[in-house]
Amino acid sequence: MTSDGDQPLLRAEGLTKLYGTRVGCRDVSLDIHEGEVIAVVGESGSGKSTLLGLLSTQLGLTSGRILYRLRDGAVRDLMELGEAERRFLLRTDWGFVHQDARLGLRMNVSAGGNVGERLMAVGWRNYGDIRREASAWLEQVEIGLDRIDDRPDSFSGGMRQRLQIAKNMVTRPRLIFMDEPTGGLDVSVQARLLDLIREFVSGYGLAAVIVTHDLAVARLLSHRTIVMRHGTVVETGLTDQVLDDPQAPYTQLLVSSVLQG
Amino acid sequence: MTTAVAYNFAYLDEQTKRMIRRALLKAVAIPGYQVPFASREMPMPYGWGTGGVQVTASVLGPDDVLKVIDQGADDTTNAISIRKFFQKTAGVETTTRTADATVIQTRHRIPEAPLKDGQILVYQVPIPEPLRFLEPRETETRRMHALEEYGLMHVKLYEDIAQHGHIATTYAYPVKVDDRYVMDPSPTPKFDNPKMHMSPALQLFGAGREKRIYALPPYTQVISLDFEDHPFEPTHFEDVCALCGAGDSYLDEVVTDDQGSRMYVCSDTDHCEQRRAAAASDDGAAA
Numbered sequence: 001m002t003s004d005g006d007q008p009l010l011r012a013e014g015l016t017k018l019y020g021t022r023v024g025c026r027d028v029s030l031d032i033h034e035g036e037v038i039a040v041v042g043e044s045g046s047g048k049s050t051l052l053g054l055l056s057t058q059l060g061l062t063s064g065r066i067l068y069r070l071r072d073g074a075v076r077d078l079m080e081l082g083e084a085e086r087r088f089l090l091r092t093d094w095g096f097v098h099q100d101a102r103l104g105l106r107m108n109v110s111a112g113g114n115v116g117e118r119l120m121a122v123g124w125r126n127y128g129d130i131r132r133e134a135s136a137w138l139e140q141v142e143i144g145l146d147r148i149d150d151r152p153d154s155f156s157g158g159m160r161q162r163l164q165i166a167k168n169m170v171t172r173p174r175l176i177f178m179d180e181p182t183g184g185l186d187v188s189v190q191a192r193l194l195d196l197i198r199e200f201v202s203g204y205g206l207a208a209v210i211v212t213h214d215l216a217v218a219r220l221l222s223h224r225t226i227v228m229r230h231g232t233v234v235e236t237g238l239t240d241q242v243l244d245d246p247q248a249p250y251t252q253l254l255v256s257s258v259l260q261g
Numbered sequence: 262m263t264t265a266v267a268y269n270f271a272y273l274d275e276q277t278k279r280m281i282r283r284a285l286l287k288a289v290a291i292p293g294y295q296v297p298f299a300s301r302e303m304p305m306p307y308g309w310g311t312g313g314v315q316v317t318a319s320v321l322g323p324d325d326v327l328k329v330i331d332q333g334a335d336d337t338t339n340a341i342s343i344r345k346f347f348q349k350t351a352g353v354e355t356t357t358r359t360a361d362a363t364v365i366q367t368r369h370r371i372p373e374a375p376l377k378d379g380q381i382l383v384y385q386v387p388i389p390e391p392l393r394f395l396e397p398r399e400t401e402t403r404r405m406h407a408l409e410e411y412g413l414m415h416v417k418l419y420e421d422i423a424q425h426g427h428i429a430t431t432y433a434y435p436v437k438v439d440d441r442y443v444m445d446p447s448p449t450p451k452f453d454n455p456k457m458h459m460s461p462a463l464q465l466f467g468a469g470r471e472k473r474i475y476a477l478p479p480y481t482q483v484i485s486l487d488f489e490d491h492p493f494e495p496t497h498f499e500d501v502c503a504l505c506g507a508g509d510s511y512l513d514e515v516v517t518d519d520q521g522s523r524m525y526v527c528s529d530t531d532h533c534e535q536r537r538a539a540a541a542s543d544d545g546a547a548a
Contacts, residue, residue: 083404083408084408084409087408087410106395106416108395109395109416109420110420110423110424112419112423113416113419113420113423116416116419117412117413117416118412119412120412120413120415120416120419121410121412121413122412125415125488125489126488126489126490127419127422127488127489127490127491128490130419131423148423149423149424
């Protein structure tokens with residue numbers, strides 16, 4: 001019972017975010033264990049992205065707290081970490097994949113430079129080593145090495161998302177946040193990206209929180225699903241359970257509104 | 262020489278000079294840190310050295326001897342007009358000799374002659390933020406300085422090597438000051454970077470449009486950033502100066518006709534003249 005595996009990697013308690021009097025997110029609690037993938041689904045404006053912002057400490061909490069188990073095993077309240085520590089965590093132990101690759105990548109820096117940035121940020125100062133490591137990760141996300149010196153603005157949407165993933169993975173994070181990673185991609189490109197994410201998650205024991213409005217993405221990737229509406233959690237459970245046997249009326253509506261091919 | 266009576270000494274009013282001196286003191290106390298200051302309108306366009314002129318005006322005293330250079334030369338438009346400006350508004354003595362000057366205002370060069378204790382070198386700076394071209398948000402760059410997040414600076418050098426096979430940044434080459442702040446040494450050629458390191462002179466940087474002042478106190482460690490396997494190397498020239506024969510100074514290429522002929526001459530005109538004068542007197546002594 002005392003092994004690390006039983007302790008959650010991240011525990012959120014009563015997360016609430018108010019924008020003035022409007023509710024961004026109210027009283028959300030959840031545990032994320034190592035290697036676990038959690039999907040957050042719900043319609044636009046349901047508070048999914050707010051929740052992701054809170055968990056990744058990019059938004060300030062109105063109330064609640066977030067505990068995180070650091071690599072050295074110490075459990076810390078994220079709001080009590082200094083800004084330097086928090087930012088360090090964000091670019092080493094965590095990853096963030098944005099829907100809009102422009103937010104996650106430097107469009108005027110080559111693919112290799114994008115992947116190498118995190119390494120240089122943690123003190124790598126040998127060009128050859130950085131380049132080797134960047135090449136290895138580009139290969140893993142199926143970006144040809146002939147593109148290593150090209151800028152991401154010459155990349156297709158799918159390649160940009162894969163580059164974002166490589167950029168995040170290079171420091172071997174334990175937790176990765178994804179905001180609609182497949183949004184705006186066509187179906188075949190989506191499938192390839194989902195395969196890749198699934199491979200990484202199982203291969204590297206990565207924990208992930210994936211915000212999506214696409215129930216198929218949730219079904220394919222996640223172990224557990226959280227359904228949100230109006231800033232609160234309406235249902236949570238194992239993904240198969242939630243999607244195949246929805247209990248809350250809203251979830252039933254959501255599941256039944258998926259077009260049946 | 263007489264001062265134009267309508268102006269306060271060195272043009273700026275005393276309150277403004279106090280404000281700038283306070284910024285200068287802070288800048289000296291935190292080497293390499295960019296101190297915001299209330300930059301004034303000056304009677305010259307931005308880009309002509311309004312920041313440097315304000316710093317010079319604030320440190321200048323009646324007994325100072327001023328030298329102004331632009332790309333190393335004392336006789337270019339920018340240098341002449343700033344020198345005349347201070348002759349007119351401060352009535353100070355001016356010189357072209359590096360060794361005689363107490364205050365040297367410069368655009369894009371550090372004199373070849375080693376600077377001494379007690380001298381002040383004032384740089385004109387167009388863009389003080391070394392991270393600017395990689396991170397356009399000022400809020401973000403300030404935070405990066407505060408938290409010492411300088412990985413991005415190496416991304417720029419990485420890009421150079423990836424594109425050109427070597428670090429192709431030849432001017433405004435980023436340096437780390439006193440093992441803390443990353444600083445843009447203004448667009449001086451990287452040839453001059455080693456001269457900043459442990460210099461006995463006080464080095465002040467003024468950016469008028471961007472409203473920033475930063476400084477290197479005497480004997481401050483200034484290290485040019487690089488990679489282990491691509492170390493910093495100052496520019497080397499194959500040629501020697503066509504006028505004075507110097508092989509160790511920074512050379513300008515001068516096109517002499519439309520047939521492709523060119524010559525290389527010292528960019529530091531004072532240095533070149535001193536060497537030629539010394540050579541002439543040697544010849545005279547020998548004859």
